[in-house]
């Protein structure tokens with residue numbers, strides 16, 4: 288039998304919050320918009336998982352997050368909800384262009400996140416796009432000017448930085464590095480360094496990884512500022 292072993296609240300040296308995550312029983316207990324709640328409810332997302340409960344208040348407040356949780360724990364909503372809320376609060380519309388970037392290790396994983404985003408984001412007036420090399424670079428580049436939330440693979444994103452005239456991430460508000468250990472395991476360390484160098488320094492960054500390897504720590508150091516650590520372990 289496996290039991291969940293949650294980290295102490297609040298973790299040492301981290302800011303206190305008035306609402307401890309254990310009092311977040313439902314998504315409706317969170318300070319989020321009706322549009323997002325409606326998207327969640329429509330797809331039967333009612334009760335947050337442990338990683339969602341532990342990280343969402345921080346993510347919603349704009350903190351950088353370094354999250355450790357195994358596959359299947361519900362990390363997708365833990366980063367999609369803060370993205371939707373941030374852009375909603377800033378009254379983003381599609382013509383504003385790219386404001387959030389989610390970097391996934393593979394096309395398949397990028398597509399899975401895109402699918403969830405389309406579902407829970409459908410009541411928002413925001414645009415979402417996949418940038419994984421599924422179409423011509425030029426076509427992708429054209430669409431990106433009117434895409435608020437871009438889900439991409441590292442190689443293809445760097446290709447845009449290097450080859451697409453006028454491609455810029457200057458208005459980026461949130462960066463998500465999903466499955467960072469897998470991204471690095473696939474050999475994208477240099478690509479990630481180049482991407483992070485090309486992004487504006489003022490932004491929120493959320494990094495999720497199932498394992499905390501040396502190279503994940505290096506990437507975390509490079510990309511995060513005073514991150515909140517969130518981990519949901521399993522105990523045998």
Ligand code: ADP
Pocket residue numbers: 331332333334335336339356357358359360361362363364
């Ligand atoms: P991870 O990225 O950590 O591997 P996912 O975000 O892909 O996990 O979620 C794993 C599964 O759990 C998915 O099928 C997803 O629909 C489901 N899920 C995630 N969060 C919730 C929730 N709050 N309530 C019910 N199901 C959820």
Ligand code: MG
Pocket residue numbers: 362363465466
């Ligand atoms: Mg995932």
